[in-house]
Amino acid sequence: QVQLVESGGGLVQAGGSLRLSCAASGRTLNNYAVGWFRQAPGKEREFVAAILLSTSITAYADSVKGRFTISRDNAKNSVVLQMDSVKPEDTALYYCAARGYGRSTQVNDYPYWGRGTQVTVSS
Numbered sequence: 001q002v003q004l005v006e007s008g009g010g011l012v013q014a015g016g017s018l019r020l021s022c023a024a025s026g027r028t029l030n031n032y033a034v035g036w037f038r039q040a041p042g043k044e045r046e047f048v049a050a051i052l053l054s055t056s057i058t059a060y061a062d063s064v065k066g067r068f069t070i071s072r073d074n075a076k077n078s079v080v081l082q083m084d085s086v087k088p089e090d091t092a093l094y095y096c097a098a099r100g101y102g103r104s105t106q107v108n109d110y111p112y113w114g115r116g117t118q119v120t121v122s123s
Contacts, residue, residue, distance in 0.1 A: 001028045002098050002112040009117030013026055018079040018119060022096030029053050029072075033103045034079040035087075035110060036070060038092035038119075045095070047105040049081060059103055064090075088123045 003078035007022040035050035049070040069082040
């Protein structure tokens, strides 16, 4: 079993930056894929970014490409989402998720989920 805990959310002005962290316990993430997803009120949960930790190959949603960066922190067994040039439409509850093999952009492909961290971007 993998337990995931997100942190780093908060209130930020448009154009600013936030750094989200997803800390894992119960198992090291070396061979896992970790994804970040977000859900705004009244909307479905959507893919943001993912990384395959064995190769560091990444994938991004078009809406965040060039602004967000996903990376791993081996020492802390965690994955970081660096959010730059944020926009009001980035406001959402951000979740990290993990799966045992292969990157995926699909919510249903990830069996392990954290409880989320709120990101609010003011205009």
